[in-house]
Amino acid sequence: MSTAQPPHPAASADPATAADRAADRPVDLAGIGVGPFNLSLAALAHGVPALRTAFYEQRPAFHWHPGLLIDGATVQVPFLADLVTLADPGSPWTFLQYLKAHERLFPFYVAERFHIERAEYDAYCRWVSEQLPGLHFDHRVDAVRWDHEYELFEIDFARPGPAADAPASDPAAADAATDEEGRALGRVYARNLVLGVGTEPYVPEPLRPLADAPNVPVLHSSDYLEHRERLLVTGHVTVIGSGQSGAEVFLDLLRNRPLGAEGLHWMARTPAFAPMEYGKLGLEQFSPDYTRYFHTLPEPVRDQLLPRQWQLYKGIAHETLDAIHHELYRRALHSDGWPGAVLTPGVTVRTAGRIAAAQLELHLVHTEQGTRARHTTEAVVLATGYRERRVDTLLAALDPYIRRDASERPRVDADHRLVLDPMIKGSVYVQNAERHTHGVGTPDLGLAAWRSAVILNSLLTDPAYRLPSRTAFTAFGLQPSGRCGTVIGNPHLPDQRSPLTPTRT
Numbered sequence: 001m002s003t004a005q006p007p008h009p010a011a012s013a014d015p016a017t018a019a020d021r022a023a024d025r026p027v028d029l030a031g032i033g034v035g036p037f038n039l040s041l042a043a044l045a046h047g048v049p050a051l052r053t054a055f056y057e058q059r060p061a062f063h064w065h066p067g068l069l070i071d072g073a074t075v076q077v078p079f080l081a082d083l084v085t086l087a088d089p090g091s092p093w094t095f096l097q098y099l100k101a102h103e104r105l106f107p108f109y110v111a112e113r114f115h116i117e118r119a120e121y122d123a124y125c126r127w128v129s130e131q132l133p134g135l136h137f138d139h140r141v142d143a144v145r146w147d148h149e150y151e152l153f154e155i156d157f158a159r160p161g162p163a164a165d166a167p168a169s170d171p172a173a174a175d176a177a178t179d180e181e182g183r184a185l186g187r188v189y190a191r192n193l194v195l196g197v198g199t200e201p202y203v204p205e206p207l208r209p210l211a212d213a214p215n216v217p218v219l220h221s222s223d224y225l226e227h228r229e230r231l232l233v234t235g236h237v238t239v240i241g242s243g244q245s246g247a248e249v250f251l252d253l254l255r256n257r258p259l260g261a262e263g264l265h266w267m268a269r270t271p272a273f274a275p276m277e278y279g280k281l282g283l284e285q286f287s288p289d290y291t292r293y294f295h296t297l298p299e300p301v302r303d304q305l306l307p308r309q310w311q312l313y314k315g316i317a318h319e320t321l322d323a324i325h326h327e328l329y330r331r332a333l334h335s336d337g338w339p340g341a342v343l344t345p346g347v348t349v350r351t352a353g354r355i356a357a358a359q360l361e362l363h364l365v366h367t368e369q370g371t372r373a374r375h376t377t378e379a380v381v382l383a384t385g386y387r388e389r390r391v392d393t394l395l396a397a398l399d400p401y402i403r404r405d406a407s408e409r410p411r412v413d414a415d416h417r418l419v420l421d422p423m424i425k426g427s428v429y430v431q432n433a434e435r436h437t438h439g440v441g442t443p444d445l446g447l448a449a450w451r452s453a454v455i456l457n458s459l460l461t462d463p464a465y466r467l468p469s470r471t472a473f474t475a476f477g478l479q480p481s482g483r484c485g486t487v488i489g490n491p492h493l494p495d496q497r498s499p500l501t502p503t504r505t
């Protein structure tokens with residue numbers, strides 16, 4: 001792809017306007033949000049000198065779920081699922097390069113730990129983000145539109161502080177006005193876009209009134225560490241939610257509250273505190289082969305399949321469940337009787353309200369028994385999960401051009417590109433917003449490098465990264481020809497197995 005874009009005819013006519021100047025220097029790819037997925041893309045794009053990229057992040061620096069970097073908590077995927085290795089093991093941005101740079105390769109080798117601590121993954125990503133060129137932190141992107149005249153995406157951002165001290169690398173900021181918060185406004189142009197805005201904490205409706213109960217700590221698990229010290233000395237704490245976060249918060253509180261006076265209740269709607277599926281063949285559903293296969297399925301089949309696969313992304317790591325049971329047992333041993341920690345699955349919080357200055361009452365119903373109860377507590381940790389961050393405001397101007405499926409969700413093609421009206425000449429890619437088209441692997445760090453390489457290759461005439469033609473032992477789907485073993489949705493894979501006689505039903 002050539003990068004030298006002829007200046008826009010109007011620009012040379014009136015060089016004064018910042019927009020024209022900025023439009024003269026469009027990037028090939030602009031990224032919104034710098035979480036692990038767009039950081040992976042930026043790191044792999046760095047290996048493609050022909051591609052000019054810029055990434056904008058509203059936060060002042062890279063931080064990965066800072067509220068849950070609980071001591072000892074590990075990433076749920078092996079260290080090879082870093083930002084780049086599964087697409088380019090020779091990249092300067094691998095986790096092993098990070099260890100080398102911090103003289104920790106030998107200790108890591110001796111440690112023999114395949115799953116690293118979340119705090120180390122966060123530090124590794126920040127190490128990459130502090131060195132990669134083209135990352136603009138403290139830049140909140142407020143709007144994106146397609147400029148039909150320039151045939152470019154126009155990206156408006158706001159960043160703290162007056163226009164004057166805009167960094168030189170910020171093409172349009174120097175002439176920027178300021179918004180109502182006094183943030184300097186800027187505009188840049190790009191041929192293509194990638195949305196990596198991630199997820200945001202989710203609080204179910206009945207629990208929302210809780211959140212604004214003053215004096216009583218009610219927090220989403222994403223803010224756990226900020227409130228940890230207060231929770232450790234609060235008389236009674238309730239954790240709601242049976243996912244990994246809920247389990248980790250409960251375990252950390254259990255381990256650090258007084259023996260025999262644990263004052264803890266862990267409750268969830270699910271019928272059990274269930275383990276996450278971690279069987280090797282089950283994990284092949286987090287492979288590129290499965291992602292490609294899932295994308296070929298009819299929309300209604302995809303929509304039925306996803307909720308049925310809940311144990312692949314909603315359960316709790318075995319190790320965490322074992323650690324909880326072990327801690328409960330240890331406490332029963334050292335106190336005369338059962339620890340003061342109650343675990344109740346199968347309950348739904350119907351309503352909730354404050355009953356005293358520092359007390360809350362949850363009105364519960366048991367999903368199987370149908371019985372009702374009142375539960376009093378002094379603090380609530382809502383480990384109620386996350387939802388894909390809404391981008392309607394951000395993309396409002398592009399909305400008329402976005403093709404949607406029967407459920408009004410954006411259609412996304414196999415290369416993670418929004419299906420747009422052909423009037424839009426550029427592409428809009430999404431990262432971690434396409435579970436409905438690409439399946440359970442969408443939020444998985446294990447697919448970060450591969451998806452980034454797919455996106456980069458689709459931008460270039462000659463692919464920058466050679467990707468594996470096969471990534472799983474399981475052959476997902478059947479070829480209409482009846483030749484079993486051909487990986488569906490993967491034009492590259494030669495047929496490796498003997499033809500199969502079609503089964504007579």
Ligand SMILES: Cc1cc2nc3c(=O)[nH]c(=O)nc-3n(C[C@H](O)[C@H](O)[C@H](O)COP(=O)(O)OP(=O)(O)OC[C@H]3O[C@@H](n4cnc5c(N)ncnc54)[C@H](O)[C@@H]3O)c2cc1C
Nearest residue numbers: 033035036037057058075076140141197198199432444445
């Ligand atoms: C607590 C937790 C632990 C997890 N652990 C694992 C794990 O172990 N293994 C695994 O495979 N997956 C894990 N996941 C799932 C997933 O990998 C993570 O959610 C991951 O952070 C997703 O990365 P992301 O880049 O999509 O989004 P995020 O990390 O959410 O980053 C998105 C970024 O976009 C920025 N942004 C949003 N809007 C704008 C805007 N308008 N302008 C500029 N910037 C913007 C945000 O500030 C944010 O920094 C975990 C998720 C959570 C919540």
